[in-house]
Amino acid sequence: MPNSRKLQVLIIALIIAFLPSLVNAAHSGKIYLQVEQNGEAWYVSPADNNRYYLGRPDDAFDIMRNLGLGITNANIAEIPIGLVDSPGNDDDNDGLLNDLEIAIGTDVANPDTDEDDFSDKSEILNWFNPNGPGELTVNTGLINSLKGKILLQVEKNGEAWYLNPADSKRYFLGRPQNAFDIMRTLGVGISDSNLAVIPSNYVKSDFKVASHYELEAPSSWSIAQSVTDDEKYEGKTIIHDVKIQPSTASGYLEIFVLEDNKDLTLNSFEVSSVKNAKKDSTTDFLLGIKPGKKQRFTYSTSFTSKDIQISKGADLYVDIMISTKKFIHLHMMIYNESDIEIYEKYLDTIVKDLKIVY
Numbered sequence: 001m002p003n004s005r006k007l008q009v010l011i012i013a014l015i016i017a018f019l020p021s022l023v024n025a026a027h028s029g030k031i032y033l034q035v036e037q038n039g040e041a042w043y044v045s046p047a048d049n050n051r052y053y054l055g056r057p058d059d060a061f062d063i064m065r066n067l068g069l070g071i072t073n074a075n076i077a078e079i080p081i082g083l084v085d086s087p088g089n090d091d092d093n094d095g096l097l098n099d100l101e102i103a104i105g106t107d108v109a110n111p112d113t114d115e116d117d118f119s120d121k122s123e124i125l126n127w128f129n130p131n132g133p134g135e136l137t138v139n140t141g142l143i144n145s146l147k148g149k150i151l152l153q154v155e156k157n158g159e160a161w162y163l164n165p166a167d168s169k170r171y172f173l174g175r176p177q178n179a180f181d182i183m184r185t186l187g188v189g190i191s192d193s194n195l196a197v198i199p200s201n202y203v204k205s206d207f208k209v210a211s212h213y214e215l216e217a218p219s220s221w222s223i224a225q226s227v228t229d230d231e232k233y234e235g236k237t238i239i240h241d242v243k244i245q246p247s248t249a250s251g252y253l254e255i256f257v258l259e260d261n262k263d264l265t266l267n268s269f270e271v272s273s274v275k276n277a278k279k280d281s282t283t284d285f286l287l288g289i290k291p292g293k294k295q296r297f298t299y300s301t302s303f304t305s306k307d308i309q310i311s312k313g314a315d316l317y318v319d320i321m322i323s324t325k326k327f328i329h330l331h332m333m334i335y336n337e338s339d340i341e342i343y344e345k346y347l348d349t350i351v352k353d354l355k356i357v358y
């Protein structure tokens with residue numbers, strides 16, 4: 001084979017080998033909104049080119065901070081700041097929220113900190129120094145290398161910024177609601193089919209329930225021991241229980257390790273009805289060699305139960321047989337119809353990752 005032909009073959013082979021990463025790189029650092037659904041927001045982390053679901057303000061904030069990268073004060077000072085409308089306190093009414101002013105060192109009680117007749121906001125928007133004379137530096141090389149990343153000011157108080165690839169400006173992720181508003185404002189619409197090719201992931205935190213099982217829940221979810229003071233759950237002895245919460249307004253996951261003195265089968269955990277919910281499916285599966293069953297119920301109407309507002313939510317039940325007398329029973333309650341799909345995926349991943357220690 002002549003050398004030029006060899007080179008052609010080599011180039012084609014290289015393109016084929018790197019095509020998937022090139023495709024993923026195009027998504028890197030972007031925020032997408034699922035326009036064919038309910039505008040669900042996703043962040044594609046440049047670290048692994050996986051997409052992370054920014055469900056609710058608290059979850060989104062936690063995910064952003066977990067995926068952040070440390071940056072020095074000297075470096076961050078060379079990246080212009082962008083502004084997005086978001087609620088919050090603005091004591092001097094200069095259009096910059098107090099949180100942002102504290103982060104950049106301007107006076108929260110003076111709309112023109114350095115009194116040069118240019119307001120703090122106009123200086124930021126034109127990248128002039130709001131704390132003194134002159135323009136500020138723009139480091140294009142640095143910006144290009146950090147586009148799409150979440151930057152954490154490790155030399156200060158861990159202030160978080162998102163460097164928006166579309167306009168090369170950094171946006172202050174002050175409080176959960178502000179961070180959430182920024183992500184939604186800067187997000188771009190994407191179809192479900194285009195989103196589906198980007199692998200999804202979540203920030204996991206290990207949770208070991210000694211001698212029972214090991215669990216990897218999303219790190220933004222909070223874990224509280226003990227669901228109940230009762231010793232029995234539907235007639236079976238509770239060996240261990242735990243409650244995991246995504247955010248208080250969206251639902252919970254309860255996990256029980258249950259034992260009975262008589263032999264049980266998966267059918268012992270058959271749920272025939274949940275209040276007025278409709279049963280959608282029953283799926284049998286194997287977790288390793290352990291048989292399991294998943295049942296899914298959805299509500300067709302909204303209602304309030306024990307002070308919880310259910311907006312056409314869902315109940316998911318997963319039962320895994322440890323032995324004929326011992327089971328792990330998971331119950332995920334989802335309050336809002338718009339969360340069902342994503343939380344069901346979380347539950348499926350949690351179950352798939354579950355390591356049974358028995």
Ligand SMILES: [Ca+2]
Nearest residue numbers: 090092094096
């Ligand atoms: Ca202000």
Ligand SMILES: [Ca+2]
Nearest residue numbers: 107110111120
């Ligand atoms: Ca000010």
Ligand SMILES: [Ca+2]
Nearest residue numbers: 112114116118
């Ligand atoms: Ca000024």
Ligand SMILES: [Ca+2]
Nearest residue numbers: 116129130132
């Ligand atoms: Ca100035």
